[in-house]
Amino acid sequence: MASSEFQPLQGMSDIGVPEIWLWQMIEQRARTLFSCYNYEELRTPSLEKLSVFKRSIGDTTDVVQKEMYSFIDRGGRELALRPEGTAGTIRHLAGRGEEGLNARVFYIAPMFRCERPQAGRKRQFHQVGVEATGVPNPLADAECIALQQHLLEEWGLTGSKIQISTRGELSDRQPVADGLRNALQPHLSDLCSDCQRRINENVLRVIDCKNKNCGKIVDQIPSPVDFMSEESRQYLDTVIHTLKKMGIEVELNPKLVRGLDYYVHTVWEITHGALGAQNAIAGGGRYEIALGKKGVPGVGFAMGMERVITSLESCGVTADQFVPSDGIWLISLGEKALIENMKIARKLREKGLRCGMDLEVKSMKAQMRKANKARVKKVIICGEDEMAKGILLVKDMNEGSQEELSLEDVIRDA
RNA sequence: GUGAUUGUAGCUCAGUUGGUUAGAGCGCCUGAUUGUGGUUCAGGAGGCCGCGGGUUCAAAUCCCGUCUUUCACCCCA
Numbered sequence: 189m190a191s192s193e194f195q196p197l198q199g200m201s202d203i204g205v206p207e208i209w210l211w212q213m214i215e216q217r218a219r220t221l222f223s224c225y226n227y228e229e230l231r232t233p234s235l236e237k238l239s240v241f242k243r244s245i246g247d248t249t250d251v252v253q254k255e256m257y258s259f260i261d262r263g264g265r266e267l268a269l270r271p272e273g274t275a276g277t278i279r280h281l282a283g284r285g286e287e288g289l290n291a292r293v294f295y296i297a298p299m300f301r302c303e304r305p306q307a308g309r310k311r312q313f314h315q316v317g318v319e320a321t322g323v324p325n326p327l328a329d330a331e332c333i334a335l336q337q338h339l340l341e342e343w344g345l346t347g348s349k350i351q352i353s354t355r356g357e358l359s360d361r362q363p364v365a366d367g368l369r370n371a372l373q374p375h376l377s378d379l380c381s382d383c384q385r386r387i388n389e390n391v392l393r394v395i396d397c398k399n400k401n402c403g404k405i406v407d408q409i410p411s412p413v414d415f416m417s418e419e420s421r422q423y424l425d426t427v428i429h430t431l432k433k434m435g436i437e438v439e440l441n442p443k444l445v446r447g448l449d450y451y452v453h454t455v456w457e458i459t460h461g462a463l464g465a466q467n468a469i470a471g472g473g474r475y476e477i478a479l480g481k482k483g484v485p486g487v488g489f490a491m492g493m494e495r496v497i498t499s500l501e502s503c504g505v506t507a508d509q510f511v512p513s514d515g516i517w518l519i520s521l522g523e524k525a526l527i528e529n530m531k532i533a534r535k536l537r538e539k540g541l542r543c544g545m546d547l548e549v550k551s552m553k554a555q556m557r558k559a560n561k562a563r564v565k566k567v568i569i570c571g572e573d574e575m576a577k578g579i580l581l582v583k584d585m586n587e588g589s590q591e592e593l594s595l596e597d598v599i600r601d602a
Numbered sequence: 603g604u605g606a607u608u609g610u611a612g613c614u615c616a617g618u619u620g621g622u623u624a625g626a627g628c629g630c631c632u633g634a635u636u637g638u639g640g641u642u643c644a645g646g647a648g649g650c651c652g653c654g655g656g657u658u659c660a661a662a663u664c665c666c667g668u669c670u671u672u673c674a675c676c677c678c679a
Binding site for chain 2: 197198250255308458464519559560573583590
């Protein structure tokens with residue numbers, strides 16, 4: 189790409205042939221599966237009031253504080269491009285009253301985060317996600333994880349790992365934070381400088397610090413789950429037990445930390461080795477989102493489509509496997525045949541057949557080459573002889589055989 | 603936001619210590635006696651050397667800025 193005039197913005201990309209075939213496969217199979225699980229599609233606007241995200245994702249989270257595209261519009265309103273799908277979805281469902289409190293919706297949509305691009309991280313990226321509202325129920329969480337695992341299977345992804353943990357109930361937060369702080373206090377001087385700061389701001393972050401030294405210390409102290417109530421631990425056990433019965437393998441990881449404020453109870457993450465530093469292809473959890481005086485409880489997940497695609501490619505699922513390869517190419521020998529073929533093409537397309545042709549007179553050789561590139565199954569040759577005889581010469585591109593057929597025969601065979 | 607890294611044909615990339623008309627492979631187009639693709643052979647088209655400035659007799663090559671690529675930190679999907 190020589191000139192920047194033709195480039196999209198930093199961290200954003202155009203998606204076309206050939207990758208688009210993979211995207212289409214992913215979206216088609218997702219829609220089909222969601223319908224099997226009784227989820228309906230919901231499309232919310234990309235742009236929302238800033239407060240929608242501040243309140244549900246959390247005012248102090250990095251996503252809100254430093255990653256959002258937010259701005260003041262001409263009317264002086266504070267707006268933001270959505271950095272994730274849950275907040276807008278819940279905003280919508282909360283407005284639907286009672287039926288919104290017991291709904292199942294899915295979305296496939298672009299999200300925006302103004303970060304420095306990196307492997308598996310774009311400024312405009314795409315998520316497929318679901319939200320199922322309703323009071324906390326371990327079976328709902330299990331079903332949600334099962335759906336997600338099923339989806340990965342449909343796409344043909346292998347080698348992914350589901351890690352699960354819990355954040356407990358709201359009332360568990362304080363005991364967990366206090367417990368961790370107390371446990372870490374004796375090791376304070378051995379923690380990295382970031383963690384010394386985190387211990388006051390957000391203790392949970394110490395738990396998943398990548399620093400080796402911090403990791404060793406964290407291994408010695410109790411996990412967050414140990415400080416939670418009996419009920420919270422029981423809830424997680426039920427989720428894991430149910431999944432086991434359903435034949436779904438998950439790995440309990442008490443050190444799993446999810447950054448968004450709205451999570452309560454079950455949280456999980458799906459990772460894949462092909463990814464690099466950003467190794468999570470998906471994340472999910474149960475949440476309780478406050479909107480006005482209402483708290484909307486639910487469970488949901490989001491998967492990063494770009495990350496799913498790099499994972500798929502690493503296990504041999506690539507775009508060229510989904511190239512359209514049926515269809516017909518019309519070859520016209522002479523001006524009159526060109527017009528005749530326009531008429532035939534129209535008829536074939538009315539029957540739902542993929543059908544292409546050159547729109548100017550070219551050599552037969554050139555037209556055959558195009559037919560080959562278009563990967564069509566059959567070629568119809570139309571010239572003076574055929575028009576005189578009132579038939580079409582049909583060539584099978586794989587076998588190389590030719591036969592004379594009527595238009596009706598062609599339509600029936602295809 | 604911090605630290606690295608990249609930019610030359612549609613694609614993947616060469617391009618010597620600055621030196622004349624910037625190359626290759628793939629792809630594309632045209633042909634190899636009548637109206638037949640994939641293979642082969644011959645020929646051809648196609649470059650703001652990311653952009654702007656500077657140094658120099660001379661810059662794809664050196665310097666500065668800017669945009670972009672890729673990667674890591676941070677955080678997340």
